[in-house]
Amino acid sequence: MELLDQLKEKIKERLPELDVVIGWEQGFDPLHATPLFMRTEEDVDRLVFSPLCVHNLASHLTGLKGKKVGIVVKGCDSRSVVELLQEKLLVREDVTVFGLPCTGVVSLKKIKHALGGLDKVASAEFNGNELKVSAAGAARVLPLNEIAADKCGRCQYHNALLSDVFVGAPVEAAAEDNYADVEAFQAKSPQEQAAYWRDAMQRCLRCYACRNACPMCVCRDHCVAQSREPHWMTQQDTVQEKWFFQMIHALHLAGRCTECGECERACPVGIPLLLLKRKINKEIKELFDYQAGTKIDATPPLLSFKVEEENINERGW
Amino acid sequence: MAAKYLKKENLVSWLQTLAKERLTLVPRREGDAVVFRPFAPGQDIPLDQQATTPPKAAVFPQCEPLLAFKYAKDPENPGKVGVQVKEKLGDTPSVVVGCRPCDARGFLTFDRVYDSDRASDLNYLTRRRNTLFATLACDEPASTCFCNWVGSGPADAEGSDILMVPVEGGFVLEPVTEAGEKLMEQAPLEDAGDKAALAEAVKENAAKALGEAPDLSQAREKLLSLFDNMDFWEGVSAKCISCGACTYLCPTCYCFNITDEQSGAEGVRLRTWDNCMSYLFTMEASGHNPRPTKAHRLKNRVGHKFSYYPDIHDGHIACCGCGRCIKSCPSSVDIRQIVLQAIAASAASE
Numbered sequence: 203m204e205l206l207d208q209l210k211e212k213i214k215e216r217l218p219e220l221d222v223v224i225g226w227e228q229g230f231d232p233l234h235a236t237p238l239f240m241r242t243e244e245d246v247d248r249l250v251f252s253p254l255c256v257h258n259l260a261s262h263l264t265g266l267k268g269k270k271v272g273i274v275v276k277g278c279d280s281r282s283v284v285e286l287l288q289e290k291l292l293v294r295e296d297v298t299v300f301g302l303p304c305t306g307v308v309s310l311k312k313i314k315h316a317l318g319g320l321d322k323v324a325s326a327e328f329n330g331n332e333l334k335v336s337a338a339g340a341a342r343v344l345p346l347n348e349i350a351a352d353k354c355g356r357c358q359y360h361n362a363l364l365s366d367v368f369v370g371a372p373v374e375a376a377a378e379d380n381y382a383d384v385e386a387f388q389a390k391s392p393q394e395q396a397a398y399w400r401d402a403m404q405r406c407l408r409c410y411a412c413r414n415a416c417p418m419c420v421c422r423d424h425c426v427a428q429s430r431e432p433h434w435m436t437q438q439d440t441v442q443e444k445w446f447f448q449m450i451h452a453l454h455l456a457g458r459c460t461e462c463g464e465c466e467r468a469c470p471v472g473i474p475l476l477l478l479k480r481k482i483n484k485e486i487k488e489l490f491d492y493q494a495g496t497k498i499d500a501t502p503p504l505l506s507f508k509v510e511e512e513n514i515n516e517r518g519w
Numbered sequence: 520m521a522a523k524y525l526k527k528e529n530l531v532s533w534l535q536t537l538a539k540e541r542l543t544l545v546p547r548r549e550g551d552a553v554v555f556r557p558f559a560p561g562q563d564i565p566l567d568q569q570a571t572t573p574p575k576a577a578v579f580p581q582c583e584p585l586l587a588f589k590y591a592k593d594p595e596n597p598g599k600v601g602v603q604v605k606e607k608l609g610d611t612p613s614v615v616v617g618c619r620p621c622d623a624r625g626f627l628t629f630d631r632v633y634d635s636d637r638a639s640d641l642n643y644l645t646r647r648r649n650t651l652f653a654t655l656a657c658d659e660p661a662s663t664c665f666c667n668w669v670g671s672g673p674a675d676a677e678g679s680d681i682l683m684v685p686v687e688g689g690f691v692l693e694p695v696t697e698a699g700e701k702l703m704e705q706a707p708l709e710d711a712g713d714k715a716a717l718a719e720a721v722k723e724n725a726a727k728a729l730g731e732a733p734d735l736s737q738a739r740e741k742l743l744s745l746f747d748n749m750d751f752w753e754g755v756s757a758k759c760i761s762c763g764a765c766t767y768l769c770p771t772c773y774c775f776n777i778t779d780e781q782s783g784a785e786g787v788r789l790r791t792w793d794n795c796m797s798y799l800f801t802m803e804a805s806g807h808n809p810r811p812t813k814a815h816r817l818k819n820r821v822g823h824k825f826s827y828y829p830d831i832h833d834g835h836i837a838c839c840g841c842g843r844c845i846k847s848c849p850s851s852v853d854i855r856q857i858v859l860q861a862i863a864a865s866a867a868s869e
Contacts, residue, residue: 222757229851231662236851237758257850261760265813311551319568320846321661338659405554407572407581409763409794415849422761423798436780437791439582468849470764471571472551 205370206251209274209300212367213246216272216298223272223300224262226255232326233313233335237262240272249274252328253346256307258282258462260417263292270296276304277373278353280362281460281495282417287364288495288502289458291420301362303373306346306354308333311472313349317342352383353463353476364498381484387477399445405471406444412475413451415468418458426450452478457486457504460495489513520700522715523708526689533706534558534616541651542613544577546570555615566617566655566685573622573770573841574615578646579629581767582791583609585642585777589785608645614702616653621666621841623652623678625770628839631832632773642790651698654679655690658721660729663842665855667732671840673725684718691718733859735825735836741862742826749814751864755857756817758850759796765844765852766794766820771837774800795819821857 213223222239227248229236235254240246251274259273260282275283283299286292313335314320322338331346347355360373387395410427413419426434427447435443451465459479466476486492490503490513510516525533535558537543543558552571558564586606593599615623626647633640634647657664657673666672676682680699683690691714694700711718745751766772776793780786793800796817801810810816828837838854845853 230845230853230856234851236853239754239757262758314551321568321663322659323662402550405549405552405572407763407767408792409767410797411760411762411764411849414760414762428797428799430778437582437776437778437789438780439580439791464849468760468762468764470552470768470847471549471554474550 205302206249209251209302209369210246210249212369213240213249213272213274213300214243216367217241217243217246219270220272220298221269222266223274223298224259225249225274225300226251226257226259231320231323233310233320233323251302253305253307253333253350254326256310256351256467258415258417258464260286260462261415261464263297263417264420265422268296270298272298272300274300274302275362275365276302276307277357277359277361277363278304278460278462280364281359282462283495284364284498285418285458285460285495285502287498288500289505299362299365299367301365301368303361303370304357305360305373306350306357308346308349309351310467312351313344316344316349351463351467353461359496363496381480381487383477384481384484388481400441402473403441403444403448406473407471408439408444408447409470411468411470412448412465412473415464416451416455417462417464418455418460419451448475448478451475452482455479456482457490457492457502458494459483520694520703522691522693522711522718523703523706524686524689524711524714525683525692525706525708529689529707530564531560534564535560536705537614537616537702540612542611544574544613544615546617555618558616564617569619569657569661569841569843570617570622571843571847572768573625573843574618574652575622575625575770577613577615578626578650579643579773579775579792580609582789583607583642584787585790586788587785588779588781588788591784608642610645610649612649613646614651614653617655617683618652619657619841620654620671620673620675620677620679620682621664621839622770623654624666624671624675625678625839625841627678628771628828628835628837629773631835651680651696651702652678653681653683653692653699653702656682656684656722657725658685659725661842661846663845664729664840665732665842666840667726667729668735668855669836669838669840673729674722684721686714686717686721689714691715693718735858735862737862738825738836738858739829739834740826741864742822742858745861745864746818746822748864751861752814752818753812755860756814756852759813759817759852760850761796761798761813761816762849763792763794763796764847764849765854766796767792768843768847770839770841770843771824795823817852817857821854821861824854825858825861 225238226235227238258279260279317337324336326335333344356377356379358376463476492503538558544555545558545564546553547556548565553565554572555574584607586604589603633643676695680696682693691711774793775790779788802808824837
């Protein structure tokens, strides 16, 4: 049986005991999938799974508190569920995880570059490791590795790390992540780095799609970015204020960010926000040898205290 | 003035002339986005597709200081503190070149609110009267385009001062207003000749490509009848993440917030974009929030555009059909679908 059919069958089995199961369905055009909230068997029939299923559905979990929720997760998405459980932001019994093996999702931005735009896509079809897409009257074949999200190229966790029901054959491969992208960026001079972010933040709209798409951003309606009490940030649209918010966002995620990249994917004006979080995660990895959302019984480093840290030389100056 | 022809290679020299007298805003590629920025010679001007952001900020800035204030002691009577207020008005003559008909038409939704018998918003009006639009007609619709659903079309000149129709090798420029005609006088133009017929063909093909629009005349009443049906709104808003991308990219969303940003004895009163997707948008001083969930808030966004606004503005829908809220939504929420579902749902419940 095909993976999708198996998944549908498993969801239908568990559906009677759940309020809702979150998966994906086809969106407004052949290249866009969209989150699907399944409450009936007919809903389940609309479920899809392909490299177009880019959304990390775990971002919806904390908003469904008190409900019995099923969720379909890829490897990376499962890390967010694990991290939320570690932080006791979810009740384990309330969440039923349908885990999948994943060989990678697309970056719609890369497809946009390849096609020169996403406005006129007529059809899209995956064939092995290729995407056949026709747009604006021309047909193109794009190899998956060229259009895959950057996170997929360094993925160490293709299979859901946590699942109540696992469907399909686990993917064997696992890449290394040496934070080469962060290193490359840091090779630039501080002036160049500052100029890069000044340019990028200039077009920030303060729409907070980055924040709301983040599975770990759980303050939601009480975010300091808009709060007048405390009044830490002004509502000015200066680079300084926007940058201030991104720093707060990144530091709140230190040791918690699972690098799903939803912040960056959600940004309507294409600001490469994941790079900021990866920089912090690189430090967390070096200092605490910790990767968020990979071990369900681990305590995140910034939620714990040790008198002597292995990798921090406290009195060595 | 009749329609004229502007060769593609002469566009830049026209923009250079315009930029001498007016702040000239054109599309510019920045990272993965195309945004409107002041014209700078030597820069690529991507006109082949709709910009990521509309030119909304040209008339309605993301953030604008309405006034600066300063508290100062009265030297005659130090016990008395006075406040000095300095109002600010943005009146730089501007022109937007290369926006789409939906973009220019978006301001008509603003006008009915900020330039009415009931209220006249000086800050808005000063910018509005100083800003012209040389709009590029669309030759081919995107999958997210639906301007024909809301009473418009790919060559709609309403709200524009010049309509530029793309043809092989350049643009056919049609003056729409007197001010537009004056701008055209500054362009190195040629007689349109047989290009005028080509332009008509472009318009016709684009309109045809959009296809048949569904009948939305029922939307007004049907959305109202669904007002208390929270099951419906919870269903259609389930995937919404309640961010402000849709509203800030919307050429017709005109809501704002006002905050005093004070440091020490002085400060500024700012007007900034605000959006009804935000929890704080309707938060009342008492602590009560009439729109506590994203379902309430999305109901407002759709209801406002397709029901409440048309209700008090002669049936005009407060949506220009540009489709940015669909294509840039992190969850691909499709407002077209919600409106159609609303029409169908309430039909079923009758």
